[in-house]
Amino acid sequence: MKLWRFNGGLPSLAEHKNESVNLPIECSNVPSKLVYPLRQHIGNAATPLVTVGDKVLRGQKIADAQGLISAPIHAGSSGVVTSLEDHLIPHPSGFSAPSITIETDGLDTEITHTPCDDFRRLSVAKLVALIREAGIVGLGGAAFPTAIKLDNQSKARHIETLILNGAECEPYISCDDRLLKERAERVLQGVEILLHMLGAKQAIIAIEDNVPDTFKSIQSALANNANRAITAVQIPTIYPTGGEKQLIKTLTGKEVPSGNIPADIGIVSINVGTVHAIQQAVIDGKPLTSRIITVTGEGVNTPHNLEVRIGTPISTLIEVCSGYTHAAERLIMGGPMMGFALLNDEIPVVKATNCILVASKHEAVTEKLAMPCIRCGLCASACPANLLPQQLYWFSRSEQFEKAENLNLFDCIECGCCDVVCPSHIPLVQHFRYAKSALKVQNHEKHLSDIARERFEAREARIAKDKAERAERSRKKKAALKGKPAKEEIDAAISRSKAKKQTNTESKS
Secondary structure, eight states: OOOOOOOOTTTTOOOOOOOTTTSOOOOOOOEEEEEEEEESSSSOOOOOOOOTHHHHHHHOEEOOSSSSSSOOOOOOSSEEEEEEEEEOOSSTOOEEEEEEEEEESSSBBBBBOOSSSSSSSSSSHHHHHOOOOOOBBBBTOOOOHHHHHHHOSSSEEEEEEOEEOOOOTTOOOHHHHHHHHHOOHHHHHOOOOOOHHHSSEEEEEETTTOHEEEEEEHHHHHHTTTOEEEEEEEEEEOOOTTHHHHHHHHHHHOOOOOOOGGGGGGGEEEEHHHEEEEEHHHSSSOOOOOEEEEESSBBBBOOEEEEEEETTTTTHHHHHOBBBBBTTTTTEEEEEOOOEEOTTTTTTTOOTTOEEEEEOTTTTTOOOOOOOOOOOOHHHOOOOOOOHHHHHHHHHHTTTTTHHHHTTTGGGOOHHHHHHTTOOOOHHHHHHHHHHHHHHHHHHHHHHHHHHHHHHHHHHHHHHHHHHHHHHHHHHHHHHHHHHOOHHHHHHHHHHHHHHHHHHHHHHO
């Protein structure tokens, strides 16, 4: 299969995969408490369905989707709801957010699930509803509600190619690699479900060429699968090949235009972990209550891939991995390139958590002394999104956010390639994140201002209309009064009529 090369990227990043990938997936302990932030996905936060004191079972829906772009949340184990209040969440801001806390009972009692004998008998709408109800979001890190991505019925798009993203380009992370090694058959079942839903002609499972054993596992599973529309392809190990647009370019040569989505060019791309969750939801009838996470770094004794209940405090994962080492310096959710630091290990695992990096001092990228830009252009050469980081930096720093937006700031995937190659150690991605946040605030304020203006204009128009109607009624009334005869004329007419009648009477006499 012919492959293409996207612009930029880093082909020589230290991988650090062997620390965690060689041990089989281990199921983590059920903790004494589970914490569920109500916003674990892009879109609206979920709405609680439980109150303090309620007993819940594993798989029970405890928060429902609010609006179209949202996803429900399900309990990871049986227990009692102990609080509905703010709790520290995994977010770069370090803020707290509304969360549901469950004290587990140690029984791990599960609700009854309804398996599906043949998903092909179900309509696409029914399958989309199942996936939405299961609370599945993108498990590669984006956390976009998967049902929205798959609901292609109402859109005038024809999907030709389904891409299964198994390219873990970020250093240290190996959860998808381990998943494909151990559960390839289940992933292929999920691929068949997606082909049935999308009507795509082909499905391509993309795996980097630095994991030949994983590629062999997939090939072996494909040999036992009757669906010849599914193929596996090895792609070059270049960071960030796992980015959606970069992977599409690598496999098809097509580029997703700025402001568009892959479906606009006939492609849907889904992470293999998400595909595995779809298989569990449709075939086994189970909602998303757990996921596979890489726990790694020099700061933990036994780096490992764990299957973890969503809501589990990070401290529980560290215990399963034999605790901290003396080198532990910083907790990072995600990898060293795109991850962010966490305040403590009481923060819970959420649906978007794919890695907990317990970094040592030399593994954690600390603040460096930024020097003036020397305009070398290395950032532009390394940018996989074909942007102009130097210009974006100047506009972001000078708070000319609209000019940065005009240079496609929101196409930046925050991969950090520009940071790595910058000889002046300028934290470019930080500036871009700041500019994006500022633009979002500006756009939100403008939206509220537009709503207020529209309300004011509607009120003024309504007042003007009422005034015009009152004026018209007054005019008609005056016109009617003006058209009436004067009182004297009426009296004279009455007198004439009486006189005429009297004359007629006398003549008859």
